[in-house]
Amino acid sequence: MKGLILCAGNGKRLRPFTHSLPKTLLPVLNQPILLKCIQSLEESGITDIGVVIRHDQKSIMDYLSEVHLSVQVTFLFQTEPLGIANALLSAEEFLGGDSFILILGDNLITVPLQELQDAFAGNDGALMLSPVDNPQEFGVAIISENRIVQLEEKPENPKSNLAVIGMYAFSSKVFDAIRCISPSPRGEYEITDAIQQMISSGLNISYSVTSHAFFDIGTPERWLDANESLLSERTEEIGTGTVLENCTLNGHVLIGNGCLIKNATIGPNVSIGDGCIVMNGILTHSICLNNAYLDLSGLTVSRSIFGKNSRFEPAATRSSRVLLGNDSMVSFLKGRIAQYDD
Numbered sequence: 510m511k512g513l514i515l516c517a518g519n520g521k522r523l524r525p526f527t528h529s530l531p532k533t534l535l536p537v538l539n540q541p542i543l544l545k546c547i548q549s550l551e552e553s554g555i556t557d558i559g560v561v562i563r564h565d566q567k568s569i570m571d572y573l574s575e576v577h578l579s580v581q582v583t584f585l586f587q588t589e590p591l592g593i594a595n596a597l598l599s600a601e602e603f604l605g606g607d608s609f610i611l612i613l614g615d616n617l618i619t620v621p622l623q624e625l626q627d628a629f630a631g632n633d634g635a636l637m638l639s640p641v642d643n644p645q646e647f648g649v650a651i652i653s654e655n656r657i658v659q660l661e662e663k664p665e666n667p668k669s670n671l672a673v674i675g676m677y678a679f680s681s682k683v684f685d686a687i688r689c690i691s692p693s694p695r696g697e698y699e700i701t702d703a704i705q706q707m708i709s710s711g712l713n714i715s716y717s718v719t720s721h722a723f724f725d726i727g728t729p730e731r732w733l734d735a736n737e738s739l740l741s742e743r744t745e746e747i748g749t750g751t752v753l754e755n756c757t758l759n760g761h762v763l764i765g766n767g768c769l770i771k772n773a774t775i776g777p778n779v780s781i782g783d784g785c786i787v788m789n790g791i792l793t794h795s796i797c798l799n800n801a802y803l804d805l806s807g808l809t810v811s812r813s814i815f816g817k818n819s820r821f822e823p824a825a826t827r828s829s830r831v832l833l834g835n836d837s838m839v840s841f842l843k844g845r846i847a848q849y850d851d
């Protein structure tokens with residue numbers, strides 16, 4: 510069995526961060542989501558992994574060539590982000606007729622892959638489902654007599670609260686189904702339509718309803734929620750070479766290597782990447798990417814994300830919420846707060 514991870518989407522809802530970093534390289538607990546996807550395949554014994562990227566996503570190739578992996582990664586290219594089913598076509602040759610596990614590279618899934626593999630045994634497809642409060646934001650499965658009878662992509666009026674989460678198992682028969690479907694109203698070749706096509710042609714698609722947490726890191730809110738949830742399972746961690754001066758750490762906090770944290774209260778639920786400077790204020794429920802510089806000027810800042818190399822020195826007087834993109838800067842200029850995006 511092979512593994513396939515999709516990274517070729519646009520990440521529009523995560524701008525400004527995705528202007529300069531593919532969505533799948535955004536960190537949760539200071540590690541790119543993509544690395545966590547690879548690790549979960551590796552843990553279940555899958556070592557031959559295809560990663561679907563766009564031609565302009567060289568940063569993903571660079572990143573994976575720098576980290577030590579004990580799996581074989583093959584890069585596959587999707588020319589345009591025409592949908593998940595279309596992305597699969599770019600992997601058909603790599604998969605060579607084998608069954609495979611598909612992981613959406615922006616999904617952080619804590620479900621053990623074995624749960625999916627068990628459901629897949631003897632079938633042509635298997636899905637992981639999870640009850641959610643907002644099914645209209647997902648592909649939704651309608652079940653009758655323990656079988657999936659219908660799938661709908663982001664329905665306005667969902668007939669079920671069972672969301673399809675971003676890990677699937679397929680036999681190579683999925684490719685015949687993909688060749689039969691047309692683009693959806695949003696212009697994408699939907700994986701839900703391909704699976705519906707498999708069901709309509711009499712193939713067995715099994716499922717498992719999981720109680721494990723999953724996060725689709727599709728928006729800043731969900732990114733913060735995912736980080737917060739994973740942080741809550743860990744104890745405080747401070748990287749090497751990090752200096753803390755006159756600081757209070759509150760609750761779950763992760764601080765990377767080579768940081769300076771000074772005259773500040775950090776936490777709860779804050780992760781700070783490598784090389785960051787945070788001083789003179791209170792930071793809670795937030796994410797700082799590598800080399801962010803924050804002079805909080807006495808502010809309390811919460812539910813905020815600071816991009817790589819961003820600089821925040823507001824000299825403002827009220828509590829704030831900030832989403833500051835990579836390489837951008839906020840400073841106090843002629844009485845106004847100005848943001849410079851990259």
Ligand SMILES: Cc1cn([C@H]2C[C@H](O)[C@@H](COP(=O)(O)OP(=O)(O)O[C@H]3O[C@H](CO)[C@@H](O)[C@H](O)[C@H]3O)O2)c(=O)[nH]c1=O
Pocket residue numbers: 515516517518519532533561587589590591592593595596613614615616646647648649662672673674675697699700701725727
């Ligand atoms: C559209 C497209 C996406 N992708 C990658 C980018 C992301 O890592 C991943 C998911 O793409 P998104 O466009 O965010 O998919 P999203 O709208 O969240 O919906 C998908 O993921 C949901 C689970 O999160 C499912 O419930 C939906 O049925 C499924 O369609 O696939 C590609 O590699 N190529 C593409 O053309």
